[in-house]
Amino acid sequence: MKKLCLCSIVALFILLIGEAKAAIQLADNFFLRGLFRHQMIYNMGQLNPNNLSVQDDKNHINLSRTWLITELEYKPTDIFKVYSKMRFIWDQTTHLDDELYDYNAFPLSTPHYGIHMRPGHDTDAVAEIWELYTDLNMEKLWFRLGRQQIVWGEMVQARIMDIVNPLDYSWHFTFEPEEFENIRIPLWAIRGTYTIEQSLLPWLEELYIEGFYNPGDIVPNRNPELGNPYKPSPPPPWVYQAPETEDRWGEDEFGGRLGYRIGQVAGTFNYAYLYADSAYQECAAIGRPSWSVKQSYPQIDVFGMTLNYALNEPISTVVTFEGSYTPDYPWYDNSVFPGIAVKEADTWDLGIGLQRFTSIFPGEDFMNIQLQYTVKIVEDHDKLKWTPGPYDENNIVENLTRDTFAFVVSQDFSHKTYKAQCTILYQPDGAYKINPGFKYSPGDHWIFDIYASWWGGSAFQNANPACMNGLYYLDEIMGRITYQF
C-alpha cells in the first residue's frame, strides 16, 4: 500500500510538472489544480514527557510528510459547482528517526468514522477525499451540500466561534502556518445563506441569514497517538483504560447566524447546537481490576456575536470583537478525586483584535500588524478543574484563565517574492510562544518556507494544560517545499 501510494504520488507529480499551467483543464468546465509538498520538522526541544512509556531518548525528527493535494472543480454553469479536495499523504517520520515509537500517524482512519472517505490507508500513508461538495449559487441564495468546513468568527489563531468542525490534532497539532485549514475535519452538512433584500429593513444593510445542518456526521477531535512527538497529554492511568464511550455519531447538529451592517459597524449574531468535540470522562464506581469509566461528548448550546469597525485615517485600524457564551459548559468537579465527575458552569470566550496595514518600507507592500487579546471567563471557577487529574496548582481554572495576547506581524518584499512574519503569543501568567517564519516564492509554482517555534515561561511548572508552556518540549524548525499548479 505504502509503495503504491508513493509511486502514485511520484508519477502524478512528474505528470503535473510537465503539464503545469494556471489550471489543468481535464474537460469542458472541469479543472484540476493542486500542490505537491514535502515538509520536514526538526526537533529543537526535548523528549516529549508524554511518550516516556514508549520512548527513551529525544527524537530529532518531529514530522516528515509528503503531500499531494488535488482540487477538482466542475462548473458547468455560473450557479452550479462540484468541488473535491483529495489528499495523498505519506508520513515518513518513524522511518527517519529510530528513537521514535512506531505510532499510527493517521489515527483519523478509524473504522467507526469510516465516512472520512479514506479509501486507502495504513499507519503511514493515506489517500482521502478531504472535501467534497456541490454549490448552488443563485442571486440571493447560496447552498453548499457535502463534506465541508464551516467557519464562523473573525479572530485569527483563536476558535471562539469557529466551533462547528472538530480538529485533527494528530500530526502537527495546531502549528501549521495555514492555521486550521489542513486540520479542521470536514463534516457532511448542508449550509445555506440568504441575502435579505436591502429595501426591507433600510436601517440594516447587508443583512443575511445563514444556517447549517449536520444530519449525523458527528466526529470528535482526534489527538495524536502514543509515541507521536505532538502528543499533548500523558496516557490515562491503566485504571482508566478502555472506557465505555458514548459518542454522538448519528445525532444531529445545527446552527445559524444573522449578519448585518449599520453604518460602518458590521457584525453577526450566532447560535449553534453542538456536541463537545473533546471527550469528558466520568467514573461513578471504583471496581477491580479497572474503574468503570464512561467517556461522553456533552451537548452544548453556544451563543455568539461578532462586531467590527474600521477607524479612518490617521488611525486606520480595524477593531474586531468576537465573543461566545456557553451555558452549562462541561468542566471537572475539583472536589472529586480519585473519581471523576463533570461539573457544568457558564463559560464565556471573548476576544478583541486590532489590525492595521502600515507602510514601513517605501515601495514595498504594507506591513500587516495585528494585536489580539482573548480570554476565557468561567463561572464558579474555584470549584472546577481542567482535567480529571488531582486538583493542584497545575490543574486550576482561574477567574481569568487562558488570557492571551497575540501579536502578529508580516511583511512582503519584492512583489511578494519574500515574506517575513512573526507571531508572538503571550500569557501574563508566564508563558509565551515565538513563531518566526520566512517564505520565498520566486514564481508561479515553487514556494519555500521555513518556520520556527519556541515555547517558554515559568507558569505552573510547565504543566497547566491551559497554559501554552505546557508544550515547552516542542521547540522546532520546519522547512517546506511546495510546488503548486
Add this chain to the structure above:
Amino acid sequence: MKHLKLNWISVSGAFLLYVCLGLPYLVNGAEIPSPEEVISKQLVPPTIEDLTGGKVKDGDVIEKNNMDIVREYLPAGAIECINQGMKLIMRCAAEKPFENVIKVTREMTIANAGKAVMDTTGAVYYEQIGTFWPGGLPYLSPKDGMEVMANVKYGISWDDYHTKGTIYLVNKEGQVYKKISQENKQIMCCMRKSLPPLGVWPGYEGQMFRRLSVITYPLELRGQGQFVVRYYDDAKNYDTGFNYFPTFKRTLRISTTVWQDNLGGSDNTNGDSEGLKEPYSDWNFKLVGAKYILIPEHRAPFIYYSQEEEFNPKLQWDEGRRWPRMGWTILPMYVVEATPKQKHVYSKKVMYVASPTFPQPISMIEMFDAYDPQGKLWKFYCPHNGSWQGWNEKWGITTPWGTFMADLQTRHTTQFWFNININQGFPPTLASFKELVAQGR
C-alpha cells in the same frame, strides 16, 4: 454654369465629408485649433502628423532616438518608458467626438447640461444638493480640477461591468515571472442609465457602487475575495470593505487605507485601479490645462488579448515582455495634478483625463505619472486601449484590455490584461457577504 454648380456641390460635399470623417487638418499651424476649442466645439482633433508639420506619418515607430519630434505630446512617464525601451506606433486616424460613448450617456450629458451642483467636498447633485445626479457627464467644459474629476466619477457610462484577466509581473530583464488572475464585478447603485432599474437601485440609496473582486490563480490565493461599498458622497462616508481569506475561511473587515497597499504584490496600489479608485475626498485636484496628448488608440487594428486570455501573435513586444507595442494617437486631454491630503505613498499624481467629447468609457483617467514621497518620478500608468469588437460593439464603446504600470526606478513592470464586458445586468447582491463566501474556497 451647370458644371460650375456641380463643382460647387462637389467641393462642399467633399469639405463636409472631410470634416465629418475627421480627415487630417491642413498641415499649417495656424489652422490647428486649440485643445479647448476641439473640446468645446466638438471638433475632430488634429493628428500627430498635423501637429508635427508632417514629420510624423501614420505607422512611424517612435523610440528613444526619434522621441524628440513628439516629446511635447508625451506624459513625463511615457518619455521615461521610451528611454527604457518602449516603442510607440504612430496612428493618424483621428477619433470623432462622442465616437466611443454609449448613446444614452451622450443624450443625458446634453439634456442635463448646466444642471450639476457640487457641494463643498466635491459630491455632485442634480439642480439641488441632495438630489442624486441622474447620469451623463456633469461638466461639458470643466473649469477646474474638481469639475474634471466630477466627470470621471459621475460621468460613468456603464451600469455594471465584469472583468476577467491576469496580472503579469515582469522583471527588469523583461521576463514574466509571476501571474495573478482575478475577476472583478462592479455594479452601479445610482446613475443607472441603460439597465433597469434606472436611476437609483431601490434600497441602495446613498451607495455609488458595489464591487466584488476574487483571485482565481495561483492556488495559494485562489478564492481570496474583496467586497467593497463606495458611497455616493465618499467624503461623508468612507468605503466599507471586507476580505475573504480562503486559508482562514473567514471574512474579515479591512481598513480603507489598503488603497495605498500594493495590489497582490504588483506595482499598482489598490487605489490605482481606473486611474484613481481612492475616495476623491482624500485628494486635492488642480487643473493644469487641456493639452494634446499621445495616448494608446481607442480602436486597435486587431484584438490584442482574447477572451481565452491569449495574446495575439501579431502583438509585438519590446525589451522582452516589458512593453507591448501599441498604436498611439493624439487626443485633447485635461492634465490634472492630484496631491493627497494625508500621508501617502505618492507625493503627487499627474493625471491625463479624457475630455467629455473623447471619453474612454471605463476609465476617464487614461494615464498618470506617479511621484514618490521625495517628488521623484516613480511610476507610469497606461491603458492597453483598443477593444471595440463583440460586446463592446453592441454598446458602441471601446474599452482597454487592461493597463500597465511601470516602476521607472526599479524597471519592474506590472501588466494587467483582461477582457471587460459592460452592462451584464448584475444585481447589487452580487457584491455581498454571501457572494464572498460562495466565490471562495
